[in-house]
Amino acid sequence: MSKITQYNQNGFTLIEIMITITVLAIGILGVAKMQLSAVNGNSYASGLTEATAFAQNKMEELVSLAYDDADLNDDDGDGISGIDDTTSSDGFQQGNGATNIQYDIFWNIAVDEPAINAKHIRVYVQWQQNGATRNVVLDRIKADI
Numbered sequence: 001m002s003k004i005t006q007y008n009q010n011g012f013t014l015i016e017i018m019i020t021i022t023v024l025a026i027g028i029l030g031v032a033k034m035q036l037s038a039v040n041g042n043s044y045a046s047g048l049t050e051a052t053a054f055a056q057n058k059m060e061e062l063v064s065l066a067y068d069d070a071d072l073n074d075d076d077g078d079g080i081s082g083i084d085d086t087t088s089s090d091g092f093q094q095g096n097g098a099t100n101i102q103y104d105i106f107w108n109i110a111v112d113e114p115a116i117n118a119k120h121i122r123v124y125v126q127w128q129q130n131g132a133t134r135n136v137v138l139d140r141i142k143a144d145i
Contacts, residue, residue: 044129050097051125051136058105059123059138067144072109072119079110079120103127117144
């Protein structure tokens with residue numbers, strides 16, 4: 001071979017190209033996994049935002065009632081402790097969010113807690129997402145003034 005053809009044969013070998021493609025594929029898989037995690041995180045955040053809005057709306061509705069309103073009575077006499085099992089609550093309703101998730105809204109009232117002439121209100125919102133039960137709990141004290 002002449003010197004001219006020897007200099008023109010510089011370039012990438014097949015092994016170098018295969019290594020480059022392998023590194024690029026691993027990088028793309030990492031980006032895809034990161035994108036999947038971001039989508040799941042956004043989905044959870046959306047459900048949490050809706051649940052918090054439902055809880056806040058119900059809490060505002062209850063707090064705006066008069067202190068001696070019938071809806072602010074401890075109907076089952078368990079205070080706020082009964083809300084944890086969600087079967088013994090002083091009130092229940094359901095709501096559907098923009099994300100087509102069904103939210104179960106429970107609330108319990110404790111009379112004279114934590115002090116005389118005060119009511120402890122707990123609102124508990126529960127929903128199912130990605131096979132897990134999620135919940136949001138809000139507490140507030142309403143005084144008889």
